[in-house]
Amino acid sequence: MLERFKSGTLENGEADMAHPNADLVRKGFEAFATGDMATLDGILADDIVWHASGAGVISGDFVGKEAVFGSFAQIPQETDSFSQEIHAIVADDDHTIALVNATATRRGKTVTLAQMLVFHIEGGKAKEVWITPFDQAAADAFWTA
Numbered sequence: 001m002l003e004r005f006k007s008g009t010l011e012n013g014e015a016d017m018a019h020p021n022a023d024l025v026r027k028g029f030e031a032f033a034t035g036d037m038a039t040l041d042g043i044l045a046d047d048i049v050w051h052a053s054g055a056g057v058i059s060g061d062f063v064g065k066e067a068v069f070g071s072f073a074q075i076p077q078e079t080d081s082f083s084q085e086i087h088a089i090v091a092d093d094d095h096t097i098a099l100v101n102a103t104a105t106r107r108g109k110t111v112t113l114a115q116m117l118v119f120h121i122e123g124g125k126a127k128e129v130w131i132t133p134f135d136q137a138a139a140d141a142f143w144t145a
Helices: 020-034 037-043 065-078 136-144
Strands: 044-052 060-063 081-091 095-106 109-122 125-133
Touching (some): 020 095, 020 109, 037 065, 095 136, 109 136
Antiparallel strands (some): 044 060, 095 109
8 A cells, every 4th residue: 555655656647646744644654664763753743742542552642752762662562563554644734644554463363453643743743643543442452461
């Protein structure tokens, strides 16, 4: 799915006229998937606030890049595998919403969770992010087991 957006053209050959904030968030997902922390560092505001709903080991409110990167580091420590597939990204001048399917394997169990990430974009950087799975109970059961 990400391949579709890397070239700047859609699968049908038409130009991709995505909003710059959609491109920023897409770039962030690509950087996260490849462990490109330098790119993520450039995308996140220094005083970013990251809200991850739920009761699991990766849930909570994280303030500042160091705390957010610490939260990100928990994911490979807590899982055997983790991947995300972007379903859709919509954006305007202030916000970007990403609908994502996240698949993780942890302690012998695999789950795919549909989730929504809402990004508040300010000055070309993610200033605040809210991440919420559509099935919070399933997410909590997976991340607290």
